[in-house]
Amino acid sequence: MGFPHSSHDRETPILSQYFGDPEARSLAGWRERGGYASLEKALGMDPVEIQNCIKDSGLRGRGGAGFPTGIKWSFMKPDGKQHYLCCNADESEPGTFKDREIMRWTPHALIEGVAIGAYAIYADTAYIYIRGEYAEPLRIVQAAVDEAYAAGILGDNAMGTGKRIEVHVHRGAGAYICGEETALMNSLEGRRGNPRIKPPFPAVSGLFGKPTTINNVETLAVVPHILREGASWYQTLGRHENMRSRGTKLFSVCGNIARPGNYEVTMGFPFGEFLNELCGGALPGREIKAVIPGGSSVPILTREEAEGAFMDYEGMVDAGTMLGSGGVIVFDDRQDMVKQIARLARFYAHESCAQCSQCREGTAWTTRILERIADGQGNARDFDTLLSIADNMTGKTICVLSDSCATPVVSGLKKFRDEFEAKLGPDHSRGVVPVLLTSNRTVAA
Amino acid sequence: MTYGPSAGQLVRPPEHQHDEPYVPVFTDARRDELDVILSRYPTKMAALLPALWIVQDTHGWVSEAAVEEVAGVLDLTAAYVKGVLSFYTMYHQHPVGKHFVQVCTTTPCNVCGAEDVVKAFLEHTGCGELGLTSDGGRFTVIEVECLGACGFATPVMINNEFIESVTPERVARIVAEHD
Numbered sequence: 001m002g003f004p005h006s007s008h009d010r011e012t013p014i015l016s017q018y019f020g021d022p023e024a025r026s027l028a029g030w031r032e033r034g035g036y037a038s039l040e041k042a043l044g045m046d047p048v049e050i051q052n053c054i055k056d057s058g059l060r061g062r063g064g065a066g067f068p069t070g071i072k073w074s075f076m077k078p079d080g081k082q083h084y085l086c087c088n089a090d091e092s093e094p095g096t097f098k099d100r101e102i103m104r105w106t107p108h109a110l111i112e113g114v115a116i117g118a119y120a121i122y123a124d125t126a127y128i129y130i131r132g133e134y135a136e137p138l139r140i141v142q143a144a145v146d147e148a149y150a151a152g153i154l155g156d157n158a159m160g161t162g163k164r165i166e167v168h169v170h171r172g173a174g175a176y177i178c179g180e181e182t183a184l185m186n187s188l189e190g191r192r193g194n195p196r197i198k199p200p201f202p203a204v205s206g207l208f209g210k211p212t213t214i215n216n217v218e219t220l221a222v223v224p225h226i227l228r229e230g231a232s233w234y235q236t237l238g239r240h241e242n243m244r245s246r247g248t249k250l251f252s253v254c255g256n257i258a259r260p261g262n263y264e265v266t267m268g269f270p271f272g273e274f275l276n277e278l279c280g281g282a283l284p285g286r287e288i289k290a291v292i293p294g295g296s297s298v299p300i301l302t303r304e305e306a307e308g309a310f311m312d313y314e315g316m317v318d319a320g321t322m323l324g325s326g327g328v329i330v331f332d333d334r335q336d337m338v339k340q341i342a343r344l345a346r347f348y349a350h351e352s353c354a355q356c357s358q359c360r361e362g363t364a365w366t367t368r369i370l371e372r373i374a375d376g377q378g379n380a381r382d383f384d385t386l387l388s389i390a391d392n393m394t395g396k397t398i399c400v401l402s403d404s405c406a407t408p409v410v411s412g413l414k415k416f417r418d419e420f421e422a423k424l425g426p427d428h429s430r431g432v433v434p435v436l437l438t439s440n441r442t443v444a445a
Numbered sequence: 446m447t448y449g450p451s452a453g454q455l456v457r458p459p460e461h462q463h464d465e466p467y468v469p470v471f472t473d474a475r476r477d478e479l480d481v482i483l484s485r486y487p488t489k490m491a492a493l494l495p496a497l498w499i500v501q502d503t504h505g506w507v508s509e510a511a512v513e514e515v516a517g518v519l520d521l522t523a524a525y526v527k528g529v530l531s532f533y534t535m536y537h538q539h540p541v542g543k544h545f546v547q548v549c550t551t552t553p554c555n556v557c558g559a560e561d562v563v564k565a566f567l568e569h570t571g572c573g574e575l576g577l578t579s580d581g582g583r584f585t586v587i588e589v590e591c592l593g594a595c596g597f598a599t600p601v602m603i604n605n606e607f608i609e610s611v612t613p614e615r616v617a618r619i620v621a622e623h624d
Contacts, residue, residue: 082487094551094591132498132535133547133592135605168485173494174535176590190493190519192532208487254553254595261596296552327595329553343552347590353532 008263008278012237012248014225015218016264019105025140027147030108036153038224042116043161047078050120054223056231058238058246063088063179063216064295064325066313069223075203076121076211083123084207086188086214087114089130089137090172090179093295094347095327098250099217101262103130103137106221107144113220115154115165116227121213124164129184132172142169176351180399181214182206183353194355195399218250238312239268245312249326253279256286256332268315272307275330286332290416294324296344297404299411321411337419341412342370348405359402362393366409377425383413467510470503471496471518479518489519493529497536506537534589542578542585544623546570547602548611551591557598558612563588565616566601583624 007013018024024033042050055070076083087110091099102110110128118126128145130138145167148154158165170188172178178187182196185207206212226234238246245267251274254260258280265274275281275288282288291306292298299321301309309319316323331340349363366389369382390406397403413420471479482495496519500511507515507530516523530536537545546566550559563586567573570584578585594600597609603623611619 091593092591095553095595097593097595097597100593131593132533133589133602135602136607166485171494171498172535173497173533175533187494188491189488190490190529192529208491252596254598255556260598327553329556329595331556335556340552340556343550343555347551350590 010269010273010278011264012266013264014248015102015106015109015221015250016262019101019262021105024106025108025144027108027144027151027153030106034228035108035224036112036159038227039112039115039153040159042119042227043159043163047120047122048074050116050227053227053231054120057226057234058231058244059219059222059226059234060245060313061216062218062222062249062326064093064297064322066323069215069219072203072213072215073117073120075201076123076213078122079211082125082208082210083121084210084212085114085118085121085123085126086181086184086207086212087117087126087128087217087220088179088181088184088214089128089134089141089217090184091134091217091325092131092176092179092351093297093325093327094344095252095254095292095329096295096325097252097254098262098326100134100137102217102221102250103134103141107137107141108148109221109224110141110217111144111148111154111167113223114167115158116223117213117215117220118165118167119163123213125166125168127168127170127188127207129170129172129178129188131178132174138169138171145169175353176347177353177399177401180401183399184214185212192353194353195401197398222247237266239266239310242268242310242312242314244314245323249311249323251311251326251328253328253330255328255330256283256288256335257281257330258283265311267312269311271309271311271315271319274311275306275328279328279330282330282332286334288330289333289335290331290337292327292329292331292408293319294322295327296329296347297400297407298322298324299407300341300415302415336374337412337416338370338423339374341408342367342374344408345370345405348401352401352405356397356402358393358396359405362389362402363405365389366393366405370409373420373423376423378420378423380424383417383420386413467508467514468504469514470500470511471514475499475503490521493519493521493526494533497526497530497533501536505543506540540578540582542572542583544570544584544603546584546586547589547592548586549590549592549594549598549600550588551595553591553595554598554600559599561613562599562601562611562616565613566620569617569620584620 023029051073059069060066114126156164175193177183178193180195183193187193202212234247248264250264288303291301313323345367349367352359352363354360390410393402393406482492496515512523512526516526548563566586571579572586592600599611601608601611
């Protein structure tokens with residue numbers, strides 16, 4: 001449901017059905033709602049059976065990359081080594097706040113999913129890495145973990161089956177990059193959150209050098225539902241034209257929109273109807289100008305492009321963007337796109353871990369140039385410089401933070417070029433020498 | 446003494462707090478708490494972020510002396526601890542105001558007027574400028590990158606308290622309640 005709003009009848013609330021219901025937070029309340037029956041069932045199954053069930057359901061990672069979850073799990077073999085599951089609850093992508101609501105309202109749904117996931121990949125230990133700013137979700141999840149231990153659901157003898165499942169909560173300390181899976185593992189190990197070079201992939205050498213699987217909160221929280229209702233039930237959710245994206249997805253909607261909040265719809269839902277009916281469309285007297293549909297790292301859409309799109313992995317690619325994390329940011333006609341794209345670039349400059357030159361320098365210079373243009377001091381050659389920097393930032397670094405900074409710049413320049421041109425300073429035609437060529441110094445943004 | 450901006454933070458401290466003698470953190474109950482944390486990981490190093498959180502919860506910031514203590518407790522070098530500490534923006538490497546106010550101004554909040562919320566906080570707390578601490582060490586206000594509550598613009602964190610949907614009109618009252 002569209003917390004903090006009541007559910008819209010076009011929503012399909014599965015993960016979100018208990019949002020806003022404080023009784024679902026407690027172990028007793030969660031059990032009354034059918035909780036932990038799936039874990040009990042899972043512990044009686046062979047891990048391969050669980051992997052196959054998740055494969056058959058068509059579930060794909062909800063953190064942004066969309067990798068099939070069952071296939072990811074099947075990389076983990078019973079090799080006798082110590083395995084780890086990491087739950088990525090470092091939700092920091094601007095525009096995204098869905099995992100926060102899952103953790104705030106249904107912490108046991110997450111713990112159940114984490115426990116099933118750990119068992120399915122032959123791991124006896126799982127860590128839930130929660131971003132440091134989420135003080136309230138941290139408190140709620142920790143309390144739920146404590147309850148689950150006290151009730152014998154977790155521990156050396158999980159649910160009386162003799163199987164060991166440990167779940168620990170780990171608090172981050174303010175770094176967007178730790179949502180990148182290898183940076184998350186470094187951070188958990190007590191290191192700086194620098195992403196690692198792949199290969200080796202985490203399934204070979206991950207946390208503490210052991211085979212590791214990293215899954216997003218939303219991915220793990222839906223697993224108990226799939227085990228209970230069956231893979232074929234999950235397969236029925238989604239549009240018929242695209243069988244590659246199944247199930248429901250939580251979308252966080254924010255910015256200049258009548259009813260911001262979280263909405264859960266089936267994959268492939270029409271984006272125009274979603275924005276205008278479920279979310280109530282633009283604020284009174286305003287018009288939607290642009291939409292970023294999947295968190296700040298995906299290409300910006302104009303209103304027309306957005307209204308024609310379908311909300312699944314392939315539908316968003318067809319529209320020239322990506323589903324990403326499902327964080328929908330809406331801009332109305334009051335907004336200065338140059339200023340807002342500059343603000344996004346500043347975010348990436350601030351969050352760059354600075355180990356790759358292209359990212360450290362690229363995000364910083366992109367920000368400086370965009371802010372100069374936004375101040376009315378730009379010149380026509382800045383656009384080419386920005387695109388050139390963006391090109392050097394794409395596909396050339398250890399992780400994709402650099403690409404994520406380039407994406408809104410390139411799509412923004414293409415789609416809102418008139419706004420950029422209107423910002424150019426009075427002497428722009430004289431072709432001031434671009435700042436990058438005159439400077440031989442490195443200055444952080 | 447002057448301070449340059451630390452990683453991601455622009456906090457400039459009141460100087461006198463540096464002169465107070467350091468009280469070790471990891472004794473008695475805090476030591477037991479750390480031992481429980483250590484039992485969750487196969488390495489001592491993995492307890493570094495939790496240990497730094499315990500230090501900050503106790504002292505309000507992480508001083509050079511605290512870095513030495515954490516390094517000793519976890520068998521790490523002080524330089525290593527400092528390197529990790531400076532990576533993460535939520536750890537304070539200098540003393541901050543009793544009420545540490547973080548206002549989200551990233552794009553989703555920015556389009557909903559977050560900059561006006563920042564101005565209102567700077568005015569009502571008497572801080573005047575980002576990163577400065579108000580008289581008597583009461584408030585420090587900074588802008589923060591995405592707090593992950595974009596649908597409740599503008600979210601503000603005061604220490605560990607999360608306040609949603611803050612508008613400039615609400616700020617005077619929020620400040621008064623914390624003062």
